[in-house]
Amino acid sequence: AKDPSSSASEAESSTATSGNILVEVKDKMQIITLNRPNKRNALTLEMYDEIADVLESTGKDKNITLTVFTGSGSYYCSGNDLANFLNVDPADLSAMAVNGGKVLQRFVGSFIDHPRPLCAVINGPAVGITVTLLGLFDAVYATDKATFHTPFSLLGQSPEGCSSYVFPKLMGNKASEMLLFNKKLTAQEAFECNLVSEVYPDHAFQSEIWKKLAEIAQLPPNSLKTSKNLIRDAEREILHATNERECQLLVDRWQSEECAQAVMNFFQGK
Amino acid sequence: AKDPSSSASEAESSTATSGNILVEVKDKMQIITLNRPNKRNALTLEMYDEIADVLESTGKDKNITLTVFTGSGSYYCSGNDLANFLNVDPADLSAMAVNGGKVLQRFVGSFIDHPRPLCAVINGPAVGITVTLLGLFDAVYATDKATFHTPFSLLGQSPEGCSSYVFPKLMGNKASEMLLFNKKLTAQEAFECNLVSEVYPDHAFQSEIWKKLAEIAQLPPNSLKTSKNLIRDAEREILHATNERECQLLVDRWQSEECAQAVMNFFQGK
Amino acid sequence: AKDPSSSASEAESSTATSGNILVEVKDKMQIITLNRPNKRNALTLEMYDEIADVLESTGKDKNITLTVFTGSGSYYCSGNDLANFLNVDPADLSAMAVNGGKVLQRFVGSFIDHPRPLCAVINGPAVGITVTLLGLFDAVYATDKATFHTPFSLLGQSPEGCSSYVFPKLMGNKASEMLLFNKKLTAQEAFECNLVSEVYPDHAFQSEIWKKLAEIAQLPPNSLKTSKNLIRDAEREILHATNERECQLLVDRWQSEECAQAVMNFFQGK
Numbered sequence: 155a156k157d158p159s160s161s162a163s164e165a166e167s168s169t170a171t172s173g174n175i176l177v178e179v180k181d182k183m184q185i186i187t188l189n190r191p192n193k194r195n196a197l198t199l200e201m202y203d204e205i206a207d208v209l210e211s212t213g214k215d216k217n218i219t220l221t222v223f224t225g226s227g228s229y230y231c232s233g234n235d236l237a238n239f240l241n242v243d244p245a246d247l248s249a250m251a252v253n254g255g256k257v258l259q260r261f262v263g264s265f266i267d268h269p270r271p272l273c274a275v276i277n278g279p280a281v282g283i284t285v286t287l288l289g290l291f292d293a294v295y296a297t298d299k300a301t302f303h304t305p306f307s308l309l310g311q312s313p314e315g316c317s318s319y320v321f322p323k324l325m326g327n328k329a330s331e332m333l334l335f336n337k338k339l340t341a342q343e344a345f346e347c348n349l350v351s352e353v354y355p356d357h358a359f360q361s362e363i364w365k366k367l368a369e370i371a372q373l374p375p376n377s378l379k380t381s382k383n384l385i386r387d388a389e390r391e392i393l394h395a396t397n398e399r400e401c402q403l404l405v406d407r408w409q410s411e412e413c414a415q416a417v418m419n420f421f422q423g424k
Numbered sequence: 425a426k427d428p429s430s431s432a433s434e435a436e437s438s439t440a441t442s443g444n445i446l447v448e449v450k451d452k453m454q455i456i457t458l459n460r461p462n463k464r465n466a467l468t469l470e471m472y473d474e475i476a477d478v479l480e481s482t483g484k485d486k487n488i489t490l491t492v493f494t495g496s497g498s499y500y501c502s503g504n505d506l507a508n509f510l511n512v513d514p515a516d517l518s519a520m521a522v523n524g525g526k527v528l529q530r531f532v533g534s535f536i537d538h539p540r541p542l543c544a545v546i547n548g549p550a551v552g553i554t555v556t557l558l559g560l561f562d563a564v565y566a567t568d569k570a571t572f573h574t575p576f577s578l579l580g581q582s583p584e585g586c587s588s589y590v591f592p593k594l595m596g597n598k599a600s601e602m603l604l605f606n607k608k609l610t611a612q613e614a615f616e617c618n619l620v621s622e623v624y625p626d627h628a629f630q631s632e633i634w635k636k637l638a639e640i641a642q643l644p645p646n647s648l649k650t651s652k653n654l655i656r657d658a659e660r661e662i663l664h665a666t667n668e669r670e671c672q673l674l675v676d677r678w679q680s681e682e683c684a685q686a687v688m689n690f691f692q693g694k
Numbered sequence: 695a696k697d698p699s700s701s702a703s704e705a706e707s708s709t710a711t712s713g714n715i716l717v718e719v720k721d722k723m724q725i726i727t728l729n730r731p732n733k734r735n736a737l738t739l740e741m742y743d744e745i746a747d748v749l750e751s752t753g754k755d756k757n758i759t760l761t762v763f764t765g766s767g768s769y770y771c772s773g774n775d776l777a778n779f780l781n782v783d784p785a786d787l788s789a790m791a792v793n794g795g796k797v798l799q800r801f802v803g804s805f806i807d808h809p810r811p812l813c814a815v816i817n818g819p820a821v822g823i824t825v826t827l828l829g830l831f832d833a834v835y836a837t838d839k840a841t842f843h844t845p846f847s848l849l850g851q852s853p854e855g856c857s858s859y860v861f862p863k864l865m866g867n868k869a870s871e872m873l874l875f876n877k878k879l880t881a882q883e884a885f886e887c888n889l890v891s892e893v894y895p896d897h898a899f900q901s902e903i904w905k906k907l908a909e910i911a912q913l914p915p916n917s918l919k920t921s922k923n924l925i926r927d928a929e930r931e932i933l934h935a936t937n938e939r940e941c942q943l944l945v946d947r948w949q950s951e952e953c954a955q956a957v958m959n960f961f962q963g964k
Contacts, residue, residue: 271874292870307647318654324866326594326618330562334541334651335640346616346886348866370875374952377847380943381874384858388936396658403650412644577917588924596864596888600832604811604921605910616886666928673920682914 175204176226182219182371184212184270188284191227196235197283199254202261209264219371219378221268223291224275230300233282236309239408239417247409255405258283262315262397265290266390271370271382275363276300276341276350285332285349286315289324290393292382293351295366296341297359302349303338310416311407312400319396324348445474446496452489452641454482454540458554461497466505467553469524472531479534489641489648491538493561494545500570503552506579509678509687517679525675528553532585532667535560536660541640541652545633546570546611546620555602555619556585559594560663562652563621565636566611567629572619573608580686581677582670589666594618715744716766722759722911724752724810728824731767736775737823742797746804753809759911759918761808763831764815770840773822776849779948779957787949795945798823802855802937805830806930811910811922815903816840816881816890825872825889826855829864830933832922833891835906836881837899842889843878850956851947852940859936864888 176187186208188195212218225231242250265272265287274288276296285302288294306313313321313333321329325347331337344350354362407413446457456478458465482488495501512520535542535557544558546566555572558564576583583591583603591599595617601607614620624632677683716727726748728735752758765771782790805812805827814828816836825842828834846853853861853873861869865887871877884890894902947953 271870288867291867292874294867306651307643310644310647312647312651312654318651319658322655322658323593323863327558327561327564327621328618329655330541330652331621333655334562334648335643347618348868348887351867351871373847373875374850374956376950376952377850377852377947377956378874380947381846381852381858382870384852384940384943385862385869385873387939388859388862388932392658399657400654403654407647407650410646412646416644416647576921577913580914580917582917582921582924588921589928592925592928593863597828597831597834597891598888599925600811600922601891603925604832604918605913617888662928669927670924673924677917677920680916682916686914686917 189226194229194232206264230280231284251408255401259401286317289320310413459496464499464502476534500550501554521678525671529671556587559590580683734769734772742801749804770820771824791948795941799941826857829860850953
């Protein structure tokens with residue numbers, strides 16, 4: 155197996171979308187890298203659409219066994235870019251909220267329906283939507299320096315990414331600590347909560363995890379795909395219904411006085 | 425934040441129902457205390473109704489963010505007061521069982537439908553119905569001296585509080601150890617089983633937990649309420665169906681020879 | 695309580711089916727022993743049917759409280775006997791696959807519908823179908839020398855035993871490590887994943903577990919039976935639907951080039 159940290163020129167293929175998302179195919183893996191390190195990989199509205207485009211369009215490529223997400227730099231992802239909420243003309247707020255809900259619902263839906271095993275390589279702190287989405291992955295590997303934080307109520311918002319359904323299933327009475335009460339989990343805590351599949355010491359993480367993934371990607375692809383979709387089919391309908399409901403509630407939340415006040419407090423460091 | 429252990433006169437409000445249940449509102453929390461310490465807070469039929477009354481009537485008070493349960497003295501609660509089963513005229517058994525089922529179903533239903541986040545402060549051993557109900561709470565905080573025991577089969581009975589549905593979801597193949605085989609869990613074991621959200625050293629429990637809850641109660645209330653009900657709505661129907669079925673089976677159990685014998689053995693210390 | 699390791703002559707009853715399955719009743723337990731130690735208790739097609747016969751026929755015996763599975767020798771079970779796949783005339787492959795699916799579906803269904811508490815005494819390594827089935831047991835007790843391995847994708851196959859539904863419920867994002875990526879769990883890991891109820895040191899396992907089971911078997915039988923079926927009824931329908939779907943997919947898998955190649959590689963030690 156090639157060293158996956160090798161230069162892009164060695165990759166079997168490489169697709170540029172915007173500079174904020176890197177997509178490359180090597181060793182039978184499609185690797186999607188969140189690549190906005192100076193903003194801790196915060197997601198712009200454009201990035202939501204680009205990621206959905208990739209997940210929807212390349213799912214049928216028979217040369218690919220696995221799809222893998224990771225982040226550039228020290229963060230995995232700091233979540234939704236709150237700049238998405240700034241400088242909105244009050245007259246445009248409603249339209250913006252409705253559009254945001256549509257973008258989010260399509261984005262989460264593309265994770266629900268991606269037909270191949272979906273793995274996350276969590277290279278550092280993960281926040282918000284990129285944490286809740288992990289419940290839709292098949293495997294989540296994390297450095298022991300990663301943290302997992304979903305501060306929805308601090309921002310006057312409510313959960314997405316199907317976490318309102320998946321997190322209570324994963325971790326029972328600990329789900330509200332994350333989804334309602336803003337508890338930040340360590341990688342070890344997230345492992346004990348069944349959100350993370352395996353934790354690695356940071357110094358060995360990059361070398362070990364890419365070697366492991368390259369091995370997994372050699373397994374019989376149709377067996378993997380059949381097994382993954384067998385598991386997903388059992389919940390596909392309820393996941394889509396949850397996604398729709400979560401997005402509806404967020405459209406309301408985004409237009410609420412409470413949310414406006416909380417986001418303003420956040421930017422003022424209160 | 426005020427010291428929640430301060431005298432009642434400092435509370436923002438205080439409602440007396442019977443002396444067996446204390447209800448007070450302070451720091452945006454509604455605190456319900458099981459207050460029958462000389463009986464280890466065992467629940468009389470009257471207490472079931474009083475608690476349901478409180479949960480149903482105060483759910484819409486906009487000055488309250490959280491509802492919190494705790495116990496007076498060294499126990500959280502020793503469960504259903506078995507004196508409820510004593511001195512029943514055989515001719516009245518059927519009517520008593522049917523009435524008990526109705527009281528229980530309404531009581532559990534008031535937990536399912538309570539619209540605000542529901543937290544438990546487990547100050548000592550918890551038994552029976554007050555353990556099974558914890559699966560319907562949003563967060564459960566326990567001293568490390570707490571224990572969790574549901575000795576249904578020892579008493580010839582069957583599970584309630586929606587535990588037949590919620591416990592297998594929380595703890596998988598460990599649920600039967602509790603619900604069928606009478607295993608008593610330590611606080612740490614209950615934490616590892618996702619029944620308890622956080623465990624505290626006993627000496628620090630009261631000071632730390634009330635401080636934490638007072639902070640949580642300052643979070644945006646509509647965000648918390650929306651998120652809590654989003655999570656609950658995903659299972660509300662199945663929880664009510666489970667509650668109904670569990671109560672039906674208990675009405676049968678209470679009239680069975682096996683249950684009569686088991687309760688008699690219990691009182692005779694066999 | 696008698697010593698359950700005592701000679702067969704002391705058992706209250708003993709039923710021979712084939713030599714590969716031992717069935718005996720003692721201390722109110724029906725004990726089913728996988729007894730093909732020279733093949734690590736691998737399951738032949740005949741054994742699937744014999745076990746289903748036992749589970750279906752003896753469920754109503756009122757003298758029995760518990761049904762217990764264990765293995766002879768150092769293995770619990772090495773899974774499906776791959777010899778079932780060997781020496782098949784290509785012209786017979788389709789008929790063999792369809793028949794195998796029927797045998798498997800009936801076998802798994804007999805675990806779903808067995809009316810008494812079902813306990814597993816895992817005396818050593820467990821592989822494949824005998825691991826996935828554990829999600830349908832009420833309690834799983836393991837020596838610390840046991841391991842749990844479901845190498846489906848290594849063999850080009852897909853999960854059965856309702857594991858595609860039950861395992862994600864038990865262990866969240868760790869399920870794919872087992873079901874897709876062939877991770878072998880230690881007994882302790884399986885305990886932390888809620889697949890195993892309790893782990894015992896190997897030197898004490900046989901003496902402690904049979905004593906515990908003999909005590910459990912003295913509990914009120916109708917209470918146990920009611921509680922067990924209350925829990926099962928909540929999922930009975932979805933379990934049967936999952937079983938049917940899993941078997942359909944396996945019938946396809948068994949006829950695939952990918953599976954033939956993977957099984958051949960296995961026998962050639964690749």
